[in-house]
Amino acid sequence: MPAYTVKINGKEQTVNVSEDTPLLWVLRDQLNLVGTKFGCGIGQCGACTVHINGNAVRSCSTPISVIAEKEVTTIEGLSTEGLHPVQEAWKEVDVPQCGYCQAGQIMTASAFLAKNSSPSSEEIKSAMHGNICRCAAYNRIHKAVEVAAN
Numbered sequence: 209m210p211a212y213t214v215k216i217n218g219k220e221q222t223v224n225v226s227e228d229t230p231l232l233w234v235l236r237d238q239l240n241l242v243g244t245k246f247g248c249g250i251g252q253c254g255a256c257t258v259h260i261n262g263n264a265v266r267s268c269s270t271p272i273s274v275i276a277e278k279e280v281t282t283i284e285g286l287s288t289e290g291l292h293p294v295q296e297a298w299k300e301v302d303v304p305q306c307g308y309c310q311a312g313q314i315m316t317a318s319a320f321l322a323k324n325s326s327p328s329s330e331e332i333k334s335a336m337h338g339n340i341c342r343c344a345a346y347n348r349i350h351k352a353v354e355v356a357a358n
C-alpha cells in the first residue's frame with residue numbers, strides 16, 4: 209500500500225491506504241476523526257463535508273491521492289479555541305434534532321461564511337441546499353447561518 213502524508217487539522221499524518229481510498233474512510237477508520245459522518249457515500253447528502261484548503265468538499269467522494277499538499281480541516285479542527293462562531297450560533301438556535309448531519313452542515317456553513325460574511329437569505333439557501341437533513345431542521349439551520357453571519 210502506498211503511504212500518503214496529509215495535513216489534517218494542522219498536523220501531518222501518514223497513512224498507508226490504496227490511492228482510491230476515500231478521505232472519509234481515512235478520517236474515520238485510520239485517524240479516528242469520527243465527527244465526519246457517512247451518509248450516502250456518493251456525494252449526495254453532505255454529511256461527510258470537510259474543508260480542503262478552506263473549501264467545503266465531500267470527503268466520501270474525494271480519494272486520498274488528490275489531497276497531497278492540501279490542508280484538510282474536519283469538525284474536530286474547525287476551531288482551536290472554544291467553539292467556532294458557527295457552532296455558537298448552532299447552539300444558540302438549538303439546531304440539531306437527531307444531529308447526524310450537523311457536522312457536515314456546520315462545515316458547509318463555515319466555509320461559506322468565510323467567503324461571504326453577510327449573505328442574503330437567498331445566498332444562504334443556495335449555499336446550504338446540498339446538505340440534506342433527514343429531520344428537516346432546515347429553518348433552524350438557515351436561522352443559525354444568519355445568526356453566525358451577524
Ligand code: FES
Pocket residue numbers: 245246247248249250251252253254255256257266267268269
Ligand atoms: Fe458524502 Fe453523503 S456521505 S455526500
